[in-house]
Amino acid sequence: MVKSLDNGLQKHRPLLIILSIGIAGLIIAVFLAGGAGERISILQADFGSDVLQPGEDTSLTVRIKNTSATTDAHTVCITVTPSDPDALQVENGEITIDILGAGEERVVEFSISVSQSSLPGKYRLDVSTSAIELEGENMDLYLEVGGG
Numbered sequence: 330m331v332k333s334l335d336n337g338l339q340k341h342r343p344l345l346i347i348l349s350i351g352i353a354g355l356i357i358a359v360f361l362a363g364g365a366g367e368r369i370s371i372l373q374a375d376f377g378s379d380v381l382q383p384g385e386d387t388s389l390t391v392r393i394k395n396t397s398a399t400t401d402a403h404t405v406c407i408t409v410t411p412s413d414p415d416a417l418q419v420e421n422g423e424i425t426i427d428i429l430g431a432g433e434e435r436v437v438e439f440s441i442s443v444s445q446s447s448l449p450g451k452y453r454l455d456v457s458t459s460a461i462e463l464e465g466e467n468m469d470l471y472l473e474v475g476g477g
Contacts, residue, residue: 367397369405369429369458371468376441380473384445389419389470393458394434402429402460409439412453417472418442419454429460441472449476 370393377388389409395402405426411417420440429435441454451471459465 367400368464368466369402369460370394370396371456371458371466372434374456374468374470376470376472380475381443382475383443383447386440386442387472389439389441389454389456390436391439391456392434392436393429395429395431395460395463397431397463399431400462401431402463403427405429405458405460406465407437408455408457408459409441410455410457412455416444416447416474417452417454418444443472443474447474449474 371391372394373390373392375390377390378385381387391407391409393405393407395405405428406423407426408423409419410422411419418441420442422439424437424439426435426437451473454470454472456468456470457465
């Protein structure tokens with residue numbers, strides 16, 4: 330099941346750092362966020378299986394891209410958080426990439442486990458990206474658990 334980035338997309342606010350320089354206390358505001366539209370985009374998110382049964386495992390593959398043409402992104406975090414951690418568990422729910430170059434794409438993979446006690450239904454996973462220099466994105470994904 331492939332989900333597009335239009336599904337639950339939200340922007341993070343740019344990071345603002347205030348530096349104090351010199352004896353006179355000159356304040357300089359430095360915006361580290363890139364230009365308009367430059368972000369760590371979630372291009373694609375794909376589960377290894379469309380429907381899982383209680384006790385089964387699957388993978389979640391997430392493809393991200395630094396949309397900036399000029400700014401490298403440092404400390405890029407991709408986080409997957411289940412809305413119901415009793416039903417779904419994410420192994421290594423956060424992956425950090427030291428540097429994602431301008432225009433560069435990367436694919437990361439998470440392991441998802443369905444609890445034996447999970448009831449049938451759709452369970453939400455929140456996928457988010459963040460970086461020091463650029464905005465991130467959020468995406469809601471849904472994993473279906475069958476009745477066995």
